[in-house]
Amino acid sequence: MGLFILEFAVAPLLTTSLGDFGSSFIFLPIWALATVMILLIKHHNLTPRMGIVRLRLTRQVRLFRLSIALLIALVFFFITGTLALMEMNASIVLRTIFMVAMALIIFSVAAHVLQQNRLFLYGCMVALAPILGEWLWVNLGVVHHGYPLTFGIACLTIITTGITKFILFLKRYTIPVEGME
Amino acid sequence: MTDEPMVDHPLQQLTDIDQVIHAPARLMILSYRYVVESADYVFVMRTTGLTWGNLATHLNKLEEEGYVEVQKMHKGKKPHSILRMTEKGRSAFRSYKKMLKQVLDDLPE
Numbered sequence: 001m002g003l004f005i006l007e008f009a010v011a012p013l014l015t016t017s018l019g020d021f022g023s024s025f026i027f028l029p030i031w032a033l034a035t036v037m038i039l040l041i042k043h044h045n046l047t048p049r050m051g052i053v054r055l056r057l058t059r060q061v062r063l064f065r066l067s068i069a070l071l072i073a074l075v076f077f078f079i080t081g082t083l084a085l086m087e088m089n090a091s092i093v094l095r096t097i098f099m100v101a102m103a104l105i106i107f108s109v110a111a112h113v114l115q116q117n118r119l120f121l122y123g124c125m126v127a128l129a130p131i132l133g134e135w136l137w138v139n140l141g142v143v144h145h146g147y148p149l150t151f152g153i154a155c156l157t158i159i160t161t162g163i164t165k166f167i168l169f170l171k172r173y174t175i176p177v178e179g180m181e
Numbered sequence: 182m183t184d185e186p187m188v189d190h191p192l193q194q195l196t197d198i199d200q201v202i203h204a205p206a207r208l209m210i211l212s213y214r215y216v217v218e219s220a221d222y223v224f225v226m227r228t229t230g231l232t233w234g235n236l237a238t239h240l241n242k243l244e245e246e247g248y249v250e251v252q253k254m255h256k257g258k259k260p261h262s263i264l265r266m267t268e269k270g271r272s273a274f275r276s277y278k279k280m281l282k283q284v285l286d287d288l289p290e
Contacts, residue, residue: 051222055217
């Protein structure tokens with residue numbers, strides 16, 4: 001998640017040298033690498049420490065249905081909201097409010113479903129980043145609408161929190177061997 | 182006259198409660214297992230907070246009673262056991278839950 005937000009912080013700085021497409025495209029291999037790392041960490045560090053559990057089929061089906069329903073609702077609101085704004089020829093203020101609301105909704109849903117309260121805080125940071133960025137740009141002349149600073153702080157907070165929590169987890173839980181106290 | 186038992190008092194049902202399930206550690210193990218299909222020993226240990234020794238004792242008791250089945254395997258050179266609640270175990274746990282709920286619900290505030 002932190003690496004995803006990193007794009008909003010770094011891409012504006014790269015647009016002059018790589019162009020709009022290239023500055024975003026360069027993040028694809030970084031995200032791919034992050035995904036592989038997450039899978040490897042899950043296999044080698046999380047599962048041996050916490051064990052394996054398989055949910056009952058009824059519960060799996062219920063969770064799957066809930067995820068699909070949430071995804072459809074979010075995509076529907078995102079598309080209809082974007083189309084409505086385009087149709088209305090909405091002002092930049094209205095567009096910003098829409099994007100802020102979307103960020104808050106997505107992070108709040110994730111926080112509620114995953115029961116991770118810190119995602120609410122992340123949502124607020126990401127939602128406030130464009131507003132604060134614009135303010136910094138207008139009032140203090142910070143480059144690229146202040147995005148490198150505001151999104152940079154948000155992504156650094158998310159990445160640092162994640163790494164810290166992971167190290168604490170590794171320290172707290174050693175890999176147990178069945179039958180060995 | 183005072184020695185006569187109270188006939189049909191709801192609390193008397195507690196004498197028939199399943200003692201195998203009623204022990205706190207086993208109740209904890211079965212409560213976690215009731216909502217999942219299967220889990221390995223590490224997960225059971227983490228969720229219950231029991232030591233391997235305690236866990237083995239209680240699982241033996243549950244296995245003897247036919248409430249759980251254990252599939253022993255190896256992951257590399259390390260032992261890796263998977264625990265499943267049997268249909269008999271699920272049925273016993275449902276009856277236990279129903280009985281306890283009924284007895285407690287019948288108690289006045």
